[in-house]
Amino acid sequence: xxxGRGGSGAMAASPGALRRAGNEExxxxxxxxxxxxxxxxxxxxxxxxxxxxxxxxxxxANRAACHLKDGACSLCVADCSxxxxxxxxxxxxxxxxxxxxxxxxxxSLAYVDYKTALQVDCSVQAAHDGVxxxxxxxLEKDGVNWRQKxxxxxxxxxxxxxxxxxxxxxxxxxxxxxxxxxxxxxxGNTAASTERARMLKEEGNELxxxxxxxxxxxxxxxxxxxNKECATYTNRALxxxxxxxxxxxxxxxxxxxxxxxxxxxxxxxxxxALKELKDYKSSIAxxxxxxxxxxxxxxxxxxxxxxxxx
Numbered sequence: 001x002x003x004g005r006g007g008s009g010a011m012a013a014s015p016g017a018l019r020r021a022g023n024e025e026x027x028x029x030x031x032x033x034x035x036x037x038x039x040x041x042x043x044x045x046x047x048x049x050x051x052x053x054x055x056x057x058x059x060x061a062n063r064a065a066c067h068l069k070d071g072a073c074s075l076c077v078a079d080c081s082x083x084x085x086x087x088x089x090x091x092x093x094x095x096x097x098x099x100x101x102x103x104x105x106x107x108s109l110a111y112v113d114y115k116t117a118l119q120v121d122c123s124v125q126a127a128h129d130g131v132x133x134x135x136x137x138x139l140e141k142d143g144v145n146w147r148q149k150x151x152x153x154x155x156x157x158x159x160x161x162x163x164x165x166x167x168x169x170x171x172x173x174x175x176x177x178x179x180x181x182x183x184x185x186x187x188g189n190t191a192a193s194t195e196r197a198r199m200l201k202e203e204g205n206e207l208x209x210x211x212x213x214x215x216x217x218x219x220x221x222x223x224x225x226x227n228k229e230c231a232t233y234t235n236r237a238l239x240x241x242x243x244x245x246x247x248x249x250x251x252x253x254x255x256x257x258x259x260x261x262x263x264x265x266x267x268x269x270x271x272x273a274l275k276e277l278k279d280y281k282s283s284i285a286x287x288x289x290x291x292x293x294x295x296x297x298x299x300x301x302x303x304x305x306x307x308x309x310x
Contacts, residue, residue, distance in 0.1 A: 013040075014044075015041040015042075015044045015045050015055070015059075016041075018037045018038070018040050018041035018044070019037070019038065019041050019058075019059060019062070021037050022034045022035075022037035022038045022041065022062060023062070025037060026062070026065065026066065031066040031067075031069040031070050032066070032070065034062075034063075034066050035063050035066035035067065035070075038059045038060075038062050038063040038066070039063065041059050042056060042059050042060070042063075045059075053086040053087055054086075054087060056083075056086050057083040057084075057086040057087040057090055057093070058083075060079045060080070060082050060083035060086070060093070061079070061080065061083045061090060061092045061093045061096065063079050064076045064079035064080045064083065064093060064096045064097070064100075065092075065096055067079060067100075068096055068099060068100055068103075071103075073100040073101075073103045073104045074100075074104070076096055076097065076099075076100040077097055077100045077101065077104075079093075080093035080094070080096050080097035080100070081093075081097065084097075088160060089116065089119075089120050089156050089157075089160040091117055091120050091121055091124065094113050094114075094116055094117040094120065095113070095114075095117050095124070095126055095127060095130075097113050098110045098113035098114045098117065098127075098130055098192075099130070099192040100192075101113060102130065102133070102134065102192040102195065102196070103192050103195035105199070107134050107137045107138050107141065108134075108138060108146075108149060108150050108151060109151065110130065110134050110192075111130075111131065111134035111135070111138060111150065112150065112151055112152075112153050112154075114127045114130035114131045114134060115127075115131060115153050116153060116154055116156060117130075118131065119155070119156035120156050120160060130192075133192075133196065137196075138150075193226040193227060194226070194227050196226055197223040197224075197226035197227035197229065197232075198223075198227075200219050200220070200222045200223035200226070201219070201220065201223045201229070201231070201232050201235065203219045204216040204217075204219035204220040204223065204232075204235060204236075204239075205235065207219060208235070208238070208239065213239040213242045213243055214239075214243065216235075216236075216239050217236055217239045217240070217243070220232050220235055220236035220239070221236065224236070228255070228259065229259070230256045230259040230260045230263055230266070231256075233252045233253070233255045233256035233259070233266070234252070234253065234256050234263065234265040234266050234269060236252050237249040237250075237252035237253050237256070237266070237269045237270070237273070238269060240252060240273075241269060241272055241273060241276075244276075246273040246274075246276045246277050247273070247277065249269060249270070249272070249273040250270050250273040250274055250277065252269075253266040253267070253269050253270030253273065254266075254270065257270075262293050264290055264293055264294055264297065264300075267286045267287070267289050267290035267293075267300075268286075268287070268290055268297075268299065268300055268303070270283075270286050271283045271284075271286035271287045271290070271300075271303060271307075272303065274286065275303070275306070275307060275310070280307055280310050283303075283307055284304065284307050284308075287300050287303055287304045287307065288304075291304075
């Protein structure tokens with residue numbers, strides 16, 4: 001049984017045991033329980049009065065990774081900032097805070113953190129990717145003079161570069177404190193990517209409202225590269241129908257149905273596309289599948305009447 005799971009052993013668990021238990025919960029995707037274990041380890045260290053800055057910084061960075069996974073980006077920023085106060089220029093808190101800032105659409109702050117992380121370790125791909133995304137986002141938001149609006153980027157001292165490059169270069173199983181943190185950079189990046197995908201989808205939706213379906217397709221396509229979501233496929237399918245690109249519309253609906261096999265919009269829009277492609281039999285089959293979920297869907301019943309007359 002893991003420490004922290006009730007019983008008398010839970011009370012006696014050392015901060016190290018609590019941290020290891022937290023890491024285990026994190027790996028299992030139990031981010032709330034993991035954050036709770038890290039919090040208890042922090043409280044014990046502080047109560048004992050022998051908390052080293054290093055240990056507390058790692059625990060805060062670990063808890064920040066949990067917050068990021070749960071979408072609590074403001075809490076993630078707070079924990080990362082505390083971790084960086086204890087141990088300046090820690091690569092993991094920098095990357096996690098950058099991802100949280102990105103999800104919060106605070107692109108200039110995310111850019112600064114990604115750039116700072118690259119000064120610490122220029123080999124971190126997540127930081128390179130982050131800088132590229134932020135450059136694009138800031139260019140869209142602030143125009144060609146976006147750099148003039150940036151907060152100052154701190155200069156990382158050589159001592160910090162040396163200090164943090166050593167654990168990063170060790171084998172994955174290294175026991176140095178930074179290496180025992182959960183692998184949250186990738187998770188953080190995923191959270192930021194998902195948020196960016198959501199924003200691109202919203203931009204696409206706005207363009208559809210304005211009747212600019214061609215530009216909306218571009219936004220939905222960008223969004224789908226970051227996060228394959230059912231609604232984005234059905235939205236793009238609607239645009240393709242309007243643009244008379246029926247094969248593409250049908251394909252998008254097929255992708256949506258792989259993600260959600262009973263999706264009403266996907267069945268209806270694929271039926272519309274197949275009707276235009278004169279595949280009446282398949283179109284009727286889609287409408288019948290839709291009506292199993294929504295027997296009184298008037299648009300579907302009307303389309304079925306048209307198909308039966310075709």
